[in-house]
Amino acid sequence: MPTKVERWKDETYGMEIREHLERFAQEGFDAIPEDEHDAWFERFKWWGLYHQRKGQESYFMMRIGTPMGRMTPEQLRTVGEVAREYATGPVSNPEFDDAYADFTTRQSIQLHWIKIEDVPDIFDELESAGLSTIQACGDSWRNIVGSPVAGRDAEELLDVWPIVEELHDRFKGNDLYTNLPRKWKVAVTGDRRGAGQGDINDLAFEPAIKEIDVSESDSEARQTASDGSEEVPGFNVTVGGGLARKEPRLARSIDVFCRPENAAEVAAGLSGLFRDYGDREDRFNARMKFLVDEWGTEKIRSVLQEEYVEYELPTAGQGLREEYDYNAGRADVPGDYVGVHDQADGRNFVGLSVLVGRMAAEDVIELADVAEKYGSEMIGLTQRQNVIVGDIADEDLDGFLEEPVLDDYSPDPHPFMQGSIACTGTEYCSLSIVETKNRMVRYARWLTDNVAVPEGVSDFHIHLSGCTASCAQPQIAEISLRGMKTRKDGEAVEAFDVGLGGGLGENPRFADWVEMRVPADEVPGYIANLLEVYESERDGEESFRSFVADREEDELSSLAEPEETSYEDPYLGNTKMTWYPYAEDDDMSASPAPTNANGEPLPTDD
């Protein structure tokens, strides 16, 4: 039997949700019938709106999908202006003040405290700048991820930006793919870094080269070998990756090579296959990874060939995986885009570290102004929650690097300030059981001030998630922190399960979970102790990831002990029980929500 969500989707879904959103915006939040809240909130996701958690009723998170995280400075400024005007709530955040934008691990932007009454005006502002929230959430094609510097990266195999634009245009607002059994996440990678992180996507195009006989080829040869064959750049196709639930999966090869000109057809075929054969009776089993588990890759390939694709699919080509360095935990190269890098055209792109991906609205606007001042035409958000400014000429580089906004968003940050990712946490999220972003900021500062960085370590990735959902991608970090509870001095306190040694790259691996329920205030001490052991026991220049991979479970569990230190944690109590963790009176009963368009409390039945 189809699920309740499927029934809601059958009634109203996709583009038509917009007219209802606009109606509710005009009539006010309380025009949404209470007994229909669940159905409408589920549908609103398709247009990028998530209702915030208990205690914050009538406020929404808005997600803006930027393909490959790519924007113009003008678009970035629009994001900052919208955040400044609309993304403010009843209480400030002690670390980030009133208005800010969150850059996400899928290269999107999230704004909070959005009132439904403001949504039409926000849509107008975003859309007039060429931005949209369409399908940013919900059961459909999500934001396509990949390297934002495609076409600029001096090292890439092929420029995938035109392909991503084609996919974005074709699959956003397309009735055929509006309503899938579950979310559909796609990565397209043309670089040699593996910056698309395709391994954790439902569908990934991974860079590859295929030798094809000239007589079979109708495309322009890139390299012609002496035997008359051509080496054609394109993609190997993998499916069924994902981190959610207790069963993370790396995407699996279906032994298909795809030329750039065929990417849309193959993508249409695979998302059509998922639409038609995915599980609509059990949402927990609905993701593509479970269909791949059930069918196996050979059947996926054969059904794709027989039912969805008109041409004969070539077998996989030679991938570039051994060159991947993005979040690869390598000791020889950094695992992200932070810093100054060469562009193919002789200019530079500059990656700036944005701690936990959160940037104040005023800083967003300032960065847009600075980018424009230096002639940049490209801003990029990365999957490591950082931001890139492209197109800086050599002669302008010194001036750009001295801009005041780079004091807070540095291209050369301390390693502990560079590698941190955190999800939304109990600040706004319904699922989380611990505070995340502000805590990760405090961890990073404490580690920077108190812990020596092991020699040779340029970036050190700590991913902090508020629950067993995987929004901060905790399985693919050097240190994975996942929210739990424990008891300390007789009190229930926020805590973390700890995993070690995960990451992507040539040989992707998920973290080994080594500690459970470490009190949140003892995590920095644990990391300090762990790094001391790593530095003293590692083999030469051995990377942390390799150090972990070389050790057995028992040894990993006894590597280091949690410890109280000078670190102080203001969020140890049960923040999920507050209406907002940073409110002076944080008791649920003190919440002003739900509120009207002006933020004034609405009457409730209570």
Place this chain on the structure above:
Amino acid sequence: MADRVLKVNAFTTFDLLEGRVEGHGFAEDAFATLNVRTAREDPDNVTLELELDNVDLDSVPPHADRVTLSAAEARTLAAELETAATRIEKTTDDGAEQQSDTGEEP
């Protein structure tokens, strides 16, 4: 060490309980999560699921246990829990009264 089997989020019934696994010749204490689940759609039973933290256990492999209850069984369990809770509270209250009667600080 294996990952948790049960997901744990804000909807989990209990994310922090004290548990014990016991068998012939072994007994170990560990923190536990306990969750009451029903299907989102037209549920016809209740699932009670329990997982002890595997990091604290040597005697059993990482796992979770589940039992399925009908509505009537769930009510029976709820009633017994209610009765037991009342008994605890009564004992506590009595104890407090007795302590007060002796003039000691409660």
